[in-house]
Structures are given as structure tokens and as C-alpha cells.
Amino acid sequence: MKFGTSNPNIIDTIGIENGCVVLSLIQGVSVDESSIRDLQYKFNVYLSYILDGQLEEEYPHFSSNSARIDLLFQYEPTGIARDFIDKAVHQCASEGVGVNLVVGAVNV
Template sequence: MPGIADTNKIDLVAQEADGTVILVMFEERPWGCDPRQSSQLQEKINLYVGYVLDGSLARQYPETTGKPVRIRLDCAEMPTGHIAHITAHAASQLRARSIEFQINLRN
């Protein structure tokens, strides 16, 4: 998987049984291991939001039109510090656009 370091790629698009579209981004690295990590995360979130809002998701996957969307960050540990602030801000901003933002801890 590309992960958040690759800010130009959508890592994974999936759909739940209820129709919710899930756009997943992956981060395998520990938080704070790379000074670019916070800017990479912000760019990746912006890429995903743009993919939804500019209609690219619906054009690529017409069956997702009108379905609820969740952007999910899969990571090994909960974000802390500045990264936690970025994710909280993203969740707040996306909620206003009816897009859910979720953090999923992976083993």
C-alpha cells in the first residue's frame, strides 16, 4: 500500500454492506518518526476530500453516487500531539460536509 507518504494516491476504496463508501489511508510508521509526516497527512487528507468533492469518486465508481462516505486512517497507534490536532480538525471540517473521518488502529 502506498501510505500517507505517497500524497498523490488513494490507498484503498471499499464499500460496506450498507453502501457506505470507505476511503482508507494507511500509516505503518510510528507517529513523529518523520518531520514531514504531519504535512504528508494533511496533503493525503486533502487528496481524499478533493477526490470526493470534485466528483472523481463518483466518476470512477458510479455505484457510489449518493452514498455516505467515510475517510479512514488506518495506523498502528493513536495520533498524538500535532498529528492528533490534524485528525481532530479534519473530522470537524469533514463532518460539516457530511463526510465521516475515522481512525482505525491496526495490530
């Protein structure tokens, strides 16, 4: 299975961690100016999945849980990718959705 921006309309993984629903975006290639739109698109798929109620519809037993998006990157995001992630963290926090960046834990 392809993960990350190479499969833009699919949630890579969904799980529970300490009572929080975690949607993980697994990105095994670096993101730069030529691919930032792909990352933005995929991230928006995740955010819409949570905010538009699709997560609750497909997993009703998670309806009372908080939600978080984990960005699991093989490479440290820089430049425009880092700027996007920083903005996404703040924007999502105002919607009650956490965003967590983990770098180097991906082996795809």
C-alpha cells in the same frame, strides 16, 4: 505497493461498508512534526477526491452512497497529528464526509 504518506497521490483502498463508500488511508509509520505536512497533503487528496466529484466520476454506481475516510494507523497519533485529525473530523462532518480513526489494525 506503498501505502500512506509514502505514496501521497494514491488512494490506498476504496470499498463499501454497510452502503457507505470507504476510502482508507493506511499509515504504518508514526506521524510527528516532521511528517505532518505529508499527512495533511494525503488527507486533502482523499477529501478532494470525494468533494470534487472524482469518486462519483470513476465509480458512478457509488453516486448515491455516503462517503467516509478511514485513517488506519499502526501507531496512536499524538500531538500535532492528533490535533490535525480532530480538526479534520469536525471539518469533514460539515461537508457530509465521515472520518474514522482506527489504531493498531495495520500490519504493513
